[in-house]
Amino acid sequence: MVWQLLLVAAIGAVAYIDRTAAFQLMLHRPLVVATAMGAVFGNAFAGAQVGAVLELLYLVRLPVGASTPPDDTGAAMFGGAAAAVASSSIGLDAGSFSAVLLLSVPCAETGKAVDRLVRRVNGRIAALTIESVERGDSQAVEHGLLAGVALFAISGTVLALSFSGLGLAAGKLLLPCFGPASKARFAVMLPLFPLIGAASVFSCTRTDRTAPAFYLTMWTVFAATLFFRWAG
Amino acid sequence: MPLVLVRVDCRLIHGQVVETWLPHTGANCVVVANDDLAGNPFLRSVMELAVPPSIHMVFCRLDEVAKELERIDSHEEKAILLCSTFSDALRVYNSGTRFSSINIGNLHYAAGKVEISPSVFFSPEDFEAVHNFRDHGVEVNVRATPFEAGTTCEPGRK
């Protein structure tokens, strides 16, 4: 239990620092984060399943300039944890899978709001840094920067603990409400989410030549794999 | 009228313009109206590297905008007009280029400026320019990317 808490906190700090403050080595991507969360709570495969869908969903929103995209890292923390506890020995059922994806949206929006707040507080840090430099202290730059990174790390840890906690709670409640035994219809929506993800990729890579490339591949792969499924 | 967007942005060409506004408006031409750039081939060549090759880039002085737009119109292109400051945009407007709305993307912070949105800070002259545009019936909206809800600047705000 304690080691799980520590691991989640560490994943949170690393992922959120990587997201904005430093490195940007893509350790914050939903596929990575959701798999890690799934692994911490006992089912890396279920986490990866959710992570792969979340990975593409928000790509259409680019982190350009001062505009902040929805926090897909946070959504993946929620989704990975929820998927791991909601999955049974045969994996994650379609109804719970859909519900996990849909319920992760508030996390993405909350994470975005927190990100903006952190950047506002950084404004104070930057102002203080400039004041100190004007007084002749060149080391203030180093202190200011580290304060900013620390702020991203702390907020990331807090977000990771809250989102994964919410994910665990949701995961425990999901199976009875949305799982195979329930009357819920969320299961029929499941095929839709990868398509939204694909549309997101298609939208952010749009040029004159990408539309035929996208639709032709979709048709070819669809026909080919269907043929092999029937044949095999 | 070939103009699909008139934008004030202190950074002129950058990611928000290339990756969000160009696809959103479907423009195939970018007019950068800036007196400094028009006389600096080095910086122009760097800016040209930043847009996809299919986009037609035009650099011109502020007073040449109307003439350039006429030429672009004859090619039936759709253009985005970029200015780096509010007063530049006002000069373009006063020299005969007409548009019905103007988008404010980024105007960076300096001491004494008032925050309008996270990336837009107005100086007293900027408020003056907003009044001027409003008097001419030009709508002023503050929006960094087309995804944002954006705010319309009310004339009473100061």
Place this chain on the structure above:
Amino acid sequence: MGGLTHSVRRKVWWRLFLLQGCWNYEGMQNVGFAYGILPALRHYYRERPEDLIKSLKRNLEYFNTHPAMGGVILGATARIEERVASGEADPRAIGTFKVALMGSLGAIGDSYFWGALKPMASVAGAILSLIHPALGIAALLLLYNLSHVLVRLKGFAAGMDGEESAVRFLKEAGFTGRTEDRKILAAILGGAYAGVLSSKTAFMSGEGPSAVGFFIVALLAVHIVTVLFRKAVSPSEIMLFLLVIGTIFIWR
């Protein structure tokens, strides 16, 4: 090469990874930029603490570009600072140079990294994770970071050789062409991903002509979502709409 020792250059290169460490709305990457260039400035103004502070102040001004492209500008700025320190250049040249370059390099980096390379790596990762999660993660991280770290290394080295070499690097790297290629690859992979997953559902749901019907439905779904995205509807809004629809069905 400039008058910087190897160890100072390496220090600056590492510090560049923290360019966005104190990202704020007023100065954006200003503290990160100053943090990065500081070891170089300390070297140039070794015995002149007052000039060091003056120079640091101008490097704390508003700055924002794509984080992986920051090295090009920082390297070139360091070279100008070196000439300023020896009295050969006007410090005002630094402001003009930085402002002019940060927008263009931001656009190049945003298009290449966020608009092309990241979607390509993401969708490759998503497809391969259907085989095994570890494979997907490895593909995602490798595809993105090979190019990412290479651009950081080469860009910084080119910047450190001066402004002309920085621009030559940008031209020779051919970012617009690369961006276009990565975008098409990402779109092809995106199509493959949509194809694989909808054929899986079609196979499970029925046989024969219904599969073709299913494909048309999938195609329509992708098309509608694409149109919505173009109209600036956010993915969150679409998901919340589906959540409401789903909930209504439950309580029916």
